[in-house]
Amino acid sequence: MTDSAWIDAALTxxxxxAVGALLRYFRNLDTAEEAFQNACLRALKSWPQNGPxxxxxxxxxxxxxxVGIDDIRRNRKQAPLPDDDQAISDLDxxxxxxxxxxxxxxxxxxxxxxxxxCCHPDLPATQQIALALRIVSGLSVKQIAxxxxxxxxxxxxxxxxxxxxxxxxxxxxxTPGAVERSERLAAVAAMVYLIFNEGYSASGDTAEIRAPLCxxxxxxARLLLRLFQSEPEIMGLTALLLLQHARADARFDxxxxxxxxxxxxxxxxxxxxxxxxxxxxxxxxxxxxxGPYQVQAAIAALHARAEKPEDTDWKQIDLLYGTLEIMQxxxxxxxNRAVAVSRVRGPQAALExxxxxxxxxxxxxxxxxxxxxxxxxxxxxxxxxVAFDRAIALANTSAEAAHIRMHLxxxxxDSQPRDTKAGK
Amino acid sequence: xxxxxxxxxxxxxxxxxxxxxxxxxxxxxxxxxxKLARQGRLGPVxxxxxxxxxxxxxxxxxxxxxxxxxxxxxxxxxxFYLVECENLEGALDVARDLGAANPxxxxxxxxxxxxxxxxxxx
Numbered sequence: 001m002t003d004s005a006w007i008d009a010a011l012t013x014x015x016x017x018a019v020g021a022l023l024r025y026f027r028n029l030d031t032a033e034e035a036f037q038n039a040c041l042r043a044l045k046s047w048p049q050n051g052p053x054x055x056x057x058x059x060x061x062x063x064x065x066x067v068g069i070d071d072i073r074r075n076r077k078q079a080p081l082p083d084d085d086q087a088i089s090d091l092d093x094x095x096x097x098x099x100x101x102x103x104x105x106x107x108x109x110x111x112x113x114x115x116x117x118c119c120h121p122d123l124p125a126t127q128q129i130a131l132a133l134r135i136v137s138g139l140s141v142k143q144i145a146x147x148x149x150x151x152x153x154x155x156x157x158x159x160x161x162x163x164x165x166x167x168x169x170x171x172x173x174x175t176p177g178a179v180e181r182s183e184r185l186a187a188v189a190a191m192v193y194l195i196f197n198e199g200y201s202a203s204g205d206t207a208e209i210r211a212p213l214c215x216x217x218x219x220x221a222r223l224l225l226r227l228f229q230s231e232p233e234i235m236g237l238t239a240l241l242l243l244q245h246a247r248a249d250a251r252f253d254x255x256x257x258x259x260x261x262x263x264x265x266x267x268x269x270x271x272x273x274x275x276x277x278x279x280x281x282x283x284x285x286x287x288x289x290x291g292p293y294q295v296q297a298a299i300a301a302l303h304a305r306a307e308k309p310e311d312t313d314w315k316q317i318d319l320l321y322g323t324l325e326i327m328q329x330x331x332x333x334x335x336n337r338a339v340a341v342s343r344v345r346g347p348q349a350a351l352e353x354x355x356x357x358x359x360x361x362x363x364x365x366x367x368x369x370x371x372x373x374x375x376x377x378x379x380x381x382x383x384x385x386v387a388f389d390r391a392i393a394l395a396n397t398s399a400e401a402a403h404i405r406m407h408l409x410x411x412x413x414d415s416q417p418r419d420t421k422a423g424k
Numbered sequence: 425x426x427x428x429x430x431x432x433x434x435x436x437x438x439x440x441x442x443x444x445x446x447x448x449x450x451x452x453x454x455x456x457x458x459k460l461a462r463q464g465r466l467g468p469v470x471x472x473x474x475x476x477x478x479x480x481x482x483x484x485x486x487x488x489x490x491x492x493x494x495x496x497x498x499x500x501x502x503x504f505y506l507v508e509c510e511n512l513e514g515a516l517d518v519a520r521d522l523g524a525a526n527p528x529x530x531x532x533x534x535x536x537x538x539x540x541x542x543x544x545x546x
Contacts, residue, residue, distance in 0.1 A: 005445060009437055009440045009441055009445070010437055012440040013434065013436035013437045013439065013440040014436075056437075219439060219440065222439065222474060222476055223436075225476040226475070226476055226492075229476075229490075229491040229492035230490075230491040230492070235476075235491075238476065272537055272538070275473065275535065275537055276473050276474065276477055276535075276537065279473055279477040279512070279535040280476065280477055282511045282512045282513075283477065283479060283491065283512050286489075286512065286513065
């Protein structure tokens, strides 16, 4: 690995801990971020010459703190300074001096504080995600804007607004108590899941540029799991993301059209991610404290375990969706369950299951796609065509529309066999 | 004499490699491994899954299962087993049996992500 690739990876992996520690010290997001950036600049100069420090995060925290204090001194001569009795001016000594003090006791709280600030309840989800990707993951505004398919200016504004809200909300920088911690852990988990979905729901033509969101979400989930080693839902979340992302290379054809699970080339599934996902869900199950992430991961695990589509344990998937319906009642969950039901009990039963959802899902692309597929299986082709037409009208991406058109083409072929033959 | 070479690194750091960077490192390692294999000196090689997938069995009475890797520093690594098991519970059963035969200390149980049996070393 080249020097610069090594330094990039070291800066990325040290970032949450370092920015978290600097935030504890400066109690201001912008100051902490700026101090970290400055420390990174010095690392880029110093590390290639002097060799990498033994503990990059400790080095960055120490240097960032000193640089930050200098900046404050320069900018506001009269302003009170943070307690700087531990500040060390000679950067060369920084690592040795701080290494013993950074025994990891602050590690967990620093990162948590950082994550909790990004998930502040005053922030709408879109701002939470943007802020977390900027502050915790350290993606540039340009990278985030690209992944969200918005202009850089718009993303800059979104992040600035989020920071302003955090400041207005007067977020306490103290370490949260046990109750607050568990409440806000759920919010952080939801945020990580949203980041993943932003990447996962990309269409074929944007999948490549949005995939980093999935990878970032997995990194955050692993980080969270290291902080909460015994939380089965965090194990479930991490497993779910790994199992879904393992299929990334098989989900789109060369033209960017969506390939359904049963048509995917399973040899393209990433076995390393599957192994880790299965190990995590297995570990979570031992706790006998089920939750929505674990159930969804268990469903993904059943798909991952099937070497061929026909090996899929649809019966178990139906049961798991039934559990999920009780935990998180939602028409979308029922719709997903109906797909399993169609495999276990046939399309008629599945169709009956989704009919009551029609009023609530009247603008939902997948509802009409699934409904059309059930009707097609029942040879009710005219009704199927109506459903597919509606699905195309509601498609969110060109890949979704293209996928439905494929069904429609098949319907046309099936319903006009004589015409086709006569034409030849 | 057989030697075990145990690999330590910062998991966050290795975890932030891209797939390409990871593959490049593995490829370079394979060159070294191939040479040893040709000389008939290479035993099993394994890459463990991240510590987030680990569990630890403290060999107390009764044994206590904890999530996560073995985190204490006062004990030393004295040996290891590679055992085929159905799942984590199966591996814990094996560890409990071993622990009953030799109480005290702990076993960290880590699923293996990549495994090459080698077989050259005798």
